[in-house]
Amino acid sequence: MEQQDPRVADLGFARVDVDRAARTGDPEVVFGAGKTPDQVVAILRTLHAEHPERAVLATRLASEALDAVATELPGATVDVAARAATLGPLPEPRGRVAVVAAGTSDGPVAAEVAVTVAVHGSAVDRIDDVGVAGLHRLMSVRDRLEEADCLVVVAGMEGALPSVVGGLTGVPLVAVPTSIGYGASLGGIAALLTMLNSCAPGITVVNIDNGYGAGVHAARVARQSAPR
Known part of the structure; x- marks a missing residue:
């Protein structure tokens, strides 16, 4: 008989990494695209059982999955704008990220x-609609x-915008190109190439529309930068 790996919760349709927080400091996150509402709920419930002391996250949720999370997991917080849901208490914030x-x-x-x-x-400081x-x-x-x-x-x-901001401040900066634009923007490729070719030093660039990847990186930088 195959021995169950204690670092993995086998749900049949997914092998959930319940050891990630011990390795990286952050629990596994559910990427909701392509998953059914029931699968999203099951994975969130499993991760929450392993990490009840802090929030777990599901991203890129379709409206049906958002509705299922809200119905099946009453303690969850659904963010329709972000197409995301969290379950469990948010950790005490260290450092601040300006978005x-x-x-x-965008x-x-x-x-x-x-x-x-x-x-x-x-902690998060939202600064909206300040384009060039x-x-x-x-x-x-x-x-x-x-x-x-x-x-x-x-x-x-x-x-x-990242080039302009990068020329105004020396704060570590993550640039996120979005797929917003007219035809020649090529679904965000134009913005991506601009950011990759920025003349402002110290800019890190993530993939098109990858708000999750940028958020993880920025939070880790801010946590490390904040006084202990």
């Missing part, structure tokens, strides 16, 4: 960043950029 969005249309990705940062143990088409809006929040331990800058269209 800077170029436009309102809001869903920025929302995914924000909920991810909170679940991964840092109106630089005065960005300059009016410059003090909030400087006060953060890490920045996540979310932009579609031509993706210029």
